[in-house]
Amino acid sequence: MGRAEARQARQRSARRAKKSGPSGIRRFFTFRKILGTFFGLCLLAMGAFFVAYMLVPVPQANAHAKLQSNVYKDSDGKILARTGEVNREIVGLDKIPKDVQYAFVAAENKTFFEDSGVDIKGTLRGLKNTVTGQGKQGGSTITQQYVKNYYLTQDRTVTRKLKELVISLKVDRNKEKSEILAGYLNTSFFGRNAYGIQAAAQAYYGIDAEELNVSQGAYLASLVQAPSRFDWAVASDETKEAVTNRWNYVLNNMVEENWLEKSARDSLKFPVPKAPKAALGLGGQAGYIVDAAKKELMRQGLDEADIDAGGWTFTLNIDSKRQKELERAVQEQLEDELDRKGSKVDATVQAGATSVDPKSGKVVALYGGVDATEHWFSNATRRDYQPASTFKPVVFASALENESETQDGDPIGLNTMYDGTSKRPVEGSDTPFAPQNDLDKSYGPVTVQTSLNRSINSAFAQMAVDVGLDEVKETALELGVPDVNFPERPAIALGTMGASTWDMAGVYATLDNHGKKVTPTIVAKAEHKDREFEVQDPIGSQVISRETADTVTAGLTGVVKNGSGIAAKSSAYEAAGKTGTSEKNRSAWFAGFTPELTTVVALFGESPKDGGGQVSLTGTAEAGRANGGGFPARIWADYTLGALNGGSDAEFDLDVAEIAVPDPDPTPTDTETESEDPDPTPTDTGTESEDPDPTPTDTGTGDPAPTDEAPITPTFTPPTGTFTPPVETGDGDDDANRDEERRPLNP
Structure with missing residues (x-):
């Protein structure tokens, strides 16, 4: 091949290369292709994002984000408890x-x-x-x-x-x-x-x-x-x-x-945080307080689901100082005396208490039991036990309010005479009833004041009939006694309906407040982040006259000074009150008040077995019969002295028509034939046979046989201050709240 041919061959090769372009990867990735691909992807991404923007809605809040806790604070703003699945406010x-x-x-x-x-x-x-x-x-x-x-x-x-x-x-x-x-x-x-x-x-x-x-x-x-x-x-x-x-x-x-x-x-320094603390849960008294607050809010119209949704701050009326005093008093006067592990009787004892400011209606302290995590059912608000003789002042109030008279036509007042003979059949009742006095003691003719002091059942059963059972019930409901197992029969005089310490604190606070209705209220404010629930006013209208309320109060001061409530007596304050011990010694009460504070304390015998059940308190702390003048009155006295900072000079301002004239100290006599069963023996009229006791099954040790001896009580160490040690005189109403239809009278 000559030079000319070689040159022509090279030219032909160059032309072919020019026509075919770059080879391999250089031929695939050109600048224009890369740029075009980039813009294409961008447009695709923008389009996809636009579609996503149009299609993806703003959803509803997730369930967890809306969960909040409820916060419960005392009257000083200190947090008592938080409730809810999530700790968020x-x-x-x-x-x-x-x-x-x-x-x-x-x-x-x-x-x-x-x-x-x-x-x-x-x-x-x-x-x-x-x-x-x-x-x-x-x-x-x-x-x-x-x-x-x-x-x-x-x-x-x-x-x-x-x-x-x-x-x-x-x-x-x-x-x-x-x-x-x-x-x-x-x-x-x-x-x-x-x-x-x-x-x-x-x-x-x-x-x-x-x-x-x-x-x-x-x-x-x-x-x-x-x-x-x-x-x-x-x-x-x-x-x-x-x-x-x-x-x-x-x-x-x-x-x-x-x-x-x-x-x-x-100028700032690192703010070292506090050490972590356990969550403020529902242990101790907090659970009982929260439970009472929630029930109160629901009674006033706040829906339970609304409460449980969370986000509420509830400011309560609980006074932290008085709350501590109440817990201390129960511990020192009761729990320190019990052997809960070694004694079957002591293991059954449940204590409850409610303390109210009678002028404002505020529940300032509450005791629901040993610990809400151990015994969730609150002893402060339970209504399955009888209030017993703490109901007798309600009978007297109804007599005064209705200007009632005795069977002989005498107006009923503090100095009115009644027959205090044990098992004396009531007169004027369609339902026969012959209630037995405490220890089956008879007192003969006694005044209403002495009947209050000694808690004489026969006198108050007759008074209830004299007033009219429907009238007694009406007065009771107006004062705040709940309509729970409330039969209109003579036995109601002995407190055979169901009631709680909370209920009875309202009744006695109304007496303390000169007859103006007091509804115990534990919630001061209920606030949500975007609304507020209006809490009802605890102070209501005048439900009984001031003279009626003050006359009852005057009578109840005698119970503390000279009667079954003498364990509550102190020179550090002026007090009025009433003891109560229910049928078969299943509950023991003391309801008392000073001009500044109303408190009701009760003990309940509750079987620790599955299913519970009411049992006798007899033998509590190896002290014989439990009674309202024992542990409850001593707890009341110890707490009241502490809650009043060692005492108070406040006196009752009473508007009364009469002043009680003291009876010669009545010397009770025993019946000649003493029954082993202390139940009264009323005639059965054939139609009614209900047992007024809300929980009649007794799984405990049974009733003690009546005895002439005064109830044995443990030694009481009085609180500091000028406190008068108690002299035990007996409660006066144990084993007496009987349904009058149980069995016929003895011939």
């Missing part, structure tokens, strides 16, 4: 100091007030970390964190992250920044089981969110990044250094954003 942004708000923005999202609700770079970084399994994403804005907490879940998936991005944009467009920030602060988790800034402020500093300072706010803002690890109480030295650095970072950002003066920042 949602508060408005107005309850969070401005510099604390800025601390969170400085910690998490400095551009929060200007951005569109998302951080594209941070989101892409989070997606990359999620896809490659490199752990938790970072860089989310406050809006994105709020959306995750409030609308979505904590799942770390690509789908959830994309939803978060779309919803955040929508939320930012549709909500104010202040609303988003409030939602973020109320849904963030801070460790120590605290959700939201209010719970966090309580958990770490023991204060409400509105009391936080900027230094404390900066620490809580630092916690959000790693709540468990950054808790100062459990942090290692290395982690404490990291926490401190994070705290400094927050404050420095605040200075940088002109949200904090540098001089103020330089």
